[in-house]
Amino acid sequence: MHRKNGAGIFHRHARTSILPANKQSEARTPERRCIVSGEILPRDALIRFVVSPEGQLVFDVAEKLPGRGLWVRADAASLRQAIAKNSFARAARQKIELPEQLLEDVARQLAQRCIDLLGLARKSGAVAFGRAKVETQIKQGRTLLLICATEAGKDGKQTLHRLARALNPAVQSIDWLHSSELGLAFGAENVIHASVTQGRLADQILNAAMRLSAFRGEIHP
Structure with missing residues (x-):
């Protein structure tokens, strides 16, 4: 799956994981059937709902509700x-x-899920934001997930992306979260660039962002 944008560089191949190979088998994504198409798909490509005891449909964004x-x-x-x-x-x-x-x-909760995971990464010290700090982490080879806001300039995105991939070809990148959403996650204003360095958190953030992007209609086969 590829996301089209002006630079044409930010993408993620389907079912790619940031985790090391020996950890991917432990965290391999199970598959589920879509109730609309009947397709068997990786769980990462689906969203989950449950029915409450009162018979109401509930969106289970964290996939933890019973039922x-x-x-x-x-x-x-x-x-x-x-x-x-x-x-x-x-x-x-x-x-x-x-x-x-x-x-x-659903769209609101998907966006909030991304914000919550990024906030968790910030609290655990697994993320840096701001152009200078992000570039430092990239040069140190620590970046696993590069995040550029939709408001980021094309040249800036290209420069960081190329630098990150040159040092670590496994680096993944996303650029469809808004600066305001990143700001909510990090408790700051005008956040344009961020770098996630912890593998499991980076994988969770990437998967959440992919769901959000696909739901917003920004992913194309």
């Missing part, structure tokens, strides 16, 4: 189809009450 999971491909078109085709009720074999603003709520 049978109802999985939908992580994009707005698939979710619209699930609503139009009554896929949730069919899969659960019961009547389900859907939130009025389901698509908007």
Whole structure:
């Protein structure tokens, strides 16, 4: 899967992991069936819903709520189809009450998930932000995930990306989070560049960001 943008350089191949090879087998992503298309897909490419005891559909952004999971491909078109085709009720074999603003709520929670994970990385000392600090981490070979805000300049993104990949070809990059979202995560204003150095957190952030990007319609096959 590739994300198109002006620079044409920020991308992630499907099911790529930042984790070392010996850790990837431990964290290998299981597969689930999309209730709309019937496809068997990696869980990272899907979003999970459950039905509450009151019969209400609940988006399980952290995938921790009890109950049978109802999985939908992580994009707005698939979710619209699930609503139009009554896929949730069919899969659960019961009547389900859907939130009025389901698509908007899912998009909001996906963005918040990215913010929360980035905030966790900041608290654990696994992230740096600001152009100078990010460039230092890249040169030290510590960067595993490079983040550039959508507001970042094309030349700046290209420079950091090329430097990071030259020192570590396994570095992954994302550039579809807004500066305001990065600012909320880091408690700062005008955050344009960030670098994540801890493998498991970097993998979690990347997977969350991929879901958000696919849902926002910014991922193209």
